[in-house]
Amino acid sequence: MKSAILPIVASLIGALLYLAVTAVVLIKGYQPPKPRAPRAKSTPESSVIHGAPLAGKTADQVADTPSWNFFNADVDTLVTALLQRSNSFRLRQIELDELAQRLAVERAELASVTQSVARLRDDIDRQVIRIQEDEVVNVKRLAKTYAGMEPTSVAKIVAELDEKLVVKIMSQMKDDQMGAILDALAKTDARSARLAANLSDKLRLVPTGKKP
Secondary structure, eight states: OHHHHHHHHHHHHHHHHHHHHHHHHHHHOOOOOOOOOOOOOOOOHHHHOOSTTSTTOOHHHHHTSOGGGOOOHHHHHHHHHHHHHHHHHHHHHHHHHHHHHHHHHHHHHHHHHHHHHHHHHHHHHHHSOOOOGGGHHHHHHHHHHHHTSOHHHHHHHHTTSOHHHHHHHHTTSOHHHHHHHHHHHHHHOHHHHHHHHHHHHHHTTSOOOOOO
């Protein structure tokens, strides 16, 4: 019986003690202990900080020193290398700009030469007299007909024809037949002589081909 009552009594005593302590704390108020401030420790610069102008100063003194006074050899080397590379890039850009200008000038000169060649080719094409496929038969027939006539008679006829047609016809003649007609033109009058000269000049531009 006594062994069953003891735990109950102990529980009641513990509860009373807890209530008493809680009442005291609430009445007086709980104030936690203040933490102790750490003691500042001065460390010489020579043991942790390197580089002028902060050498020989303590860590506390360094804390009050502006950051732009700090010097680091590695950073200075990196800055120098970056500046050198920047200058190298700038010089390379100048060289590329000069090269681009020279290429632009050369390109303009090449375009001018190309245009000149194209104009010259067009002039030659206009001067050269070519017999078209659809007129080959008629031109050759006229050349054969005039070759069988007297040169003086042919000279009178060609004096009234278009110069290009005369050149096409005479280009299909043999050299002696063509020469006889030109000789007859030159002996007729001054106008016919000029015509003979023009025909001779144009005949040399006619593409050579098979003659009858």
